[in-house]
Amino acid sequence: MHILTNAGPLVSxxxxxxxxxxxxxxxxxxxxxxxxxxxxGLFGGHLR
Known part of the structure; x- marks a missing residue:
């Protein structure tokens, strides 16, 4: 499921x-x- 959440930013x-x-x-x-x-989108959640 985590891959599907990153699909939009990756396509962008x-x-x-x-x-x-x-x-x-x-x-x-x-x-x-x-x-x-x-x-x-890809790294925004990991910067905190």
Whole structure:
């Protein structure tokens, strides 16, 4: 069950990295947002 809770942030992180491949300003903004949300989702609970 723990794997299913990390699926959303992991997909967000992968999508953000893939979007970085296409060098456009909007894509960079969206990619950075997705990477940050993905990292917070994966490691946010472990930082406390």
């Amino acid at each position: 992180l992968i999508a953000g990295i893939l979007i970085l491949v296409v060098p456009r300003l909007l894509n960079y903004i969206v990619a950075i947002y997705l990477i940050v949300i993905g990292l917070l």
